[in-house]
Amino acid sequence: MDARSVILERISSSLGRTGRLNAEGYVPITAPAPEVPHAYRTASDLSTERLIEIFADRLADYNAGVARVSAAELPATVARLLDEADDIVIPADLDRAWVGEFAGRVLTDSREEPQPVDVLNAVGAVVTGSTTAIADTGTICLSGPHCGRRVITLVPDHHVCVVRAADIVEIVPQAVARLQEAGLSTAPQTWASGPSATVDIEFERVAGVHGPRRLDVVIVVDEDEPEAHAGTQAAAQADPRDSA
Amino acid sequence: MSTTFIGMPTVPGTGNLFERAPFPQVAQHELGNVQLRTNLTKATTAIRTKRAARVAELGDWEDLRDSGAAAKDVVLARLPELLTQFEAAFTAAGGTVHWARDAQEANAIVRGLVEDSAPLNEDGRREVIKVKSMATQEIGLNEYLEDHDIDAYETDLAELIVQLGHDKPSHILVPAIHRNRHEIRQIFLRGMEDADPNLGTEPRELAEASRKHLRKKFLTTKVAISGANFGIAETGTLSVVESEGNGRMCVTLPETLITVMGIEKLLPTIDDLGVFMQLLPRSSTGERMNPYSSFWTGVTPGDGPRNVHVVLLDNGRTRALADQHGRQALRCIRCSACMNVCPVYERTGGHAYGSVYPGPIGAILTPLLTGTDAEENSTLPYASSLCGACFDACPVKIDIPQMLVRLRNEGNVVKESEHGRLPKTQLDVALTGASWLMSDGRRMALMEKGLPLAKLLSPKAGIRSLPGIAGAWTSSRTIPRPPRQSFRSWWSAEHREEAREERREARDRAQFRRFEARSGAEPAPEAGPAPRSENQHETKES
Known part of the structure; x- marks a missing residue:
């Protein structure tokens, strides 16, 4: 008997199921499965302004850089964050205007025309968008449009990630729902919370092992959103370098 | 095809699941290691403090635990249904599913896949890179591959420390928790041919050394082996939750990715990630979220490995499942919160448990996987003071103390029948x-x-x-x-004089109040309890 059949039969037996094996090779369930309570939070009533504040606080806690800008200010901010890079890589579907003020060479990458890994290893930085971001945990979720292949946000040592304020949610279940709504359930996903880090030596968190050692998150607040516009002053973050 | 089902005997797991010597014996030896205990106390105290702070932030933590425990119970109750659902989805997405009854079979499957896809080096050996994985440690994969001319390079910093130090992991999350920075520096200098002789002892420098050491391996190795934190039955998705980026490297860069996953690691739906991605990071490293999590579903052309395999591992899990009470141990998501709060673990360290699963969860999971009648593991259920801290810390509410007591009884039943005594x-x-x-x-x-x-x-x-x-x-x-003498007799002897004094004072106060009441004056406000009122009770009794 093959391993699959044996394991499925063992499970049926261990669960005390009796009756005939079905075509798949197990005895089907007859008793109802246990109920799963869903009393945990799945929604949030926080304002965009408050979400930005929390998100920025969490990122700073991870030693990531945080900048908050209007759409008009974005290209200049991105260029300033990239001032140590001679060349950068971006996903082919990224809005070119975001890196319009960067003076160096811009390489594009896509599934169809991927950059060799040696090139990615030598490039100064990567700029991407994000699908959604979780304020409570300081997490950016990279999957689908504007996020690129997984490797481009991994091999370069500096990642500049642009997050639209409207894409920030408060808690993890909301982000999981957003990713599903965007049809990305089976697409490759990377969730990043701060730069690469380890606690393996005496449980002391140190930044920088194998992933990008520098992460800058640029939060773009749409000027047309009245609520988000309200307290720009309060949430304006210091220069992202300060927290690094 | 439909055959009548006659039931299957349970089969114990094999691999690195056994005590090398009875727990009390090894524990006594380990307790003599002051360095070990100092390192452990420092690290477990740090994790405990962080975890407590992060858990306290979430007002719905108990709701998340309830949901997490129930979701895992659903997985166990519907295991055949969910495994075949996972298999169908993973296969439809271009992946290949393998099934392994025990450690030996899983090792052989992985070896075959590596031989098919990793090129032969000049020295006649092959190379694979590995993400830290409990399942592959359980089956002793690295040792097996080494014997078959395949070098498996661990890429997690702590695993690298353990591997280069020819050591054994002592914790499921931070396997080198028993080593301090000075020891790690020595291990690197001895084990890394490319290590800088001026390497310092700062964790930052040590992490940098590991980055340099492994970079080329990541960029050139053709095959990677991983475990999985979760497999989503609904979509056939696998995930690796990690910190350093070595996991991302392994699941993204090579051409072939082989994942070894215990059959109980499933979650029913994508929605369950909303619960478990809150429970796991806060319980394990005490962070709001771990730095990196990767999710992949079969093959995505142009993005990541072209050959994606998963080996679904039994190795005693169906044996544990057969134990109606014990099966809740299979909810475990390997967060390690229970060992970080365990007073026994903190003093003995992980090596004392023998099995790759140490600490409170190990003391129940290991005997459940191998059987309590396995002589080697019969002392594990006693490696606990039953204080209950592990149950409180467990994100999926495994009642570890209760299980320990049950397993102790089972062990006794076995001994009774053996020795004919009761x-x-x-x-x-x-x-x-x-x-x-x-x-x-x-x-x-x-x-x-x-x-x-x-x-x-x-x-x-x-x-x-x-x-x-x-x-x-x-x-x-x-x-x-x-x-x-007993405390009681000491107390009464010690306080005989005081007690007399207090009784006299109480009598006087009572007399005074009666006198005032009689003379029509305002009753004096009670001047607070007599100085040693609790003691009065004690002394009167004796």
Whole structure:
């Protein structure tokens, strides 16, 4: 008997199921499965302004850089964050205007025309968008449009990630729902919370092992959103370098 | 095809799941290692503090635990349905599913896949890179591959420390927790041919050394092996939750990715990630979220490995599943919160448990996977003071203390039938006697009068062996020599004078109040309780 059949039969037996094996090779369930309570939070009533504040606080806690800008200010901010890079890589579907003020060479990458890994290893930085971001945990979720292949946000040592304020949610279940709504359930996903880090030596968190050692998150607040516009002053973050 | 199902015998797991010597023996040896205990205390204290702070932030933590525990119970109750659902989805997405009954079979499958896809080096060997994985440690994959001309490079910093130090992991999350920075520097200098001789002891420098050491391996190795934190039955998605980026490297860069996953690692739906991606990071490293999590579903052309395999591993899990009470141990998501709060683990370290699963969860999971009748693991359920901290910390509410007690009983049942004796009767007699004695203060006081004699009769170093079932207690503990007198008799002797004084004062106050009441004056406000009011109660009794 093959391993699959044996394991499925063992499970049926261990669960005390009796009756005939079905075509798949197990005895089907007859008793109802246990109920799963869903009393945990799945929604949030926080304002965009408050979400930005929390998100920025969490990122700073991870030693990531945080900048908050209007759409008009974005290209200049991105260029300033990239001032140590001679060349950068971006996903082919990224809005070119975001890196319009960067003076160096811009390489594009896509599934169809991927950059060799040696090139990615030598490039100064990567700029991407994000699908959604979780304020409570300081997490950016990279999957689908504007996020690129997984490797481009991994091999370069500096990642500049642009997050639209409207894409920030408060808690993890909301982000999981957003990713599903965007049809990305089976697409490759990377969730990043701060730069690469380890606690393996005496449980002391140190930044920088194998992933990008520098992460800058640029939060773009749409000027047309009245609520988000309200307290720009309060949430304006210091220069992202300060927290690094 | 439909055949009548006749039931299958349970089959114990194999691999790195056994005590090398009885726990009390190894524990006693490990307790003598001051460096080990210092390192462990420092690290577990740090994790405990962080975890407590992060858990306290979430108002719905208990709701998340309830949901997480129930979702895992659904996985176990519907395991055949969910496994085949996962298999269908993973296969439809271009992946290949393999099934392994035990460690040996899983190792052989992985070896075959590596031989098919990793090129032969000039020295006639092949190379794979690995993400830290409990399942592959459990089956002893690295050792097996080494014997078959395949070098498996661990890429997690702690695993690298363990591997280069020819050591064994002692914790499921931070396997080198027993090593401090000075020891790690020495291990790197000895084990890394490319290490800088001026390497310092700062964790930052040590992490940098590991980055340099592994970079080329990541960029050139063709095959990677991983475990999985979760497999989503609904979509066939696999995930690796990590910190350093070595996991992302392994699941993204090579051409072939082989994942070894225990059959219980499934979650029913994508929505369950909303719960488990909150429970796991906060419980394991005490962070709001771990730095990196990767999710992949089969093959995505142009993004990541072209050949994606998963090996679904039984290795004793169906044996644990057969135990109606014990099966809740299969909810475990390997967060390690239970070992970080365990007073026994903190003192003995992980090596004392023998199995790759140490600490409280290991003390129940290991015997459940291998059977309590496996002589090697029969002492594990006793590696606990039953304080209950592990249950409180467990994100999926595994009642570890209760399981430990059950497993202890199972072990006793086995021994009873072997030796033809019934220790239970002895215990019953002893407990009945104790209950009669202790339920009455006068009987207790009378027995305590015998203490001076008991002290005289017992050896100075304490009592090391008692007859009968009490011998099980003294086999690993020394009962201190009885004191000259009991606390009660000490107290009454010590406070006789004070007690008299207090009674006199109380009498005077009462008289004064009666006098005032009679003379029509305002009653004096109660001047607070008498200074030693709690003691009064004690003294009156004696």
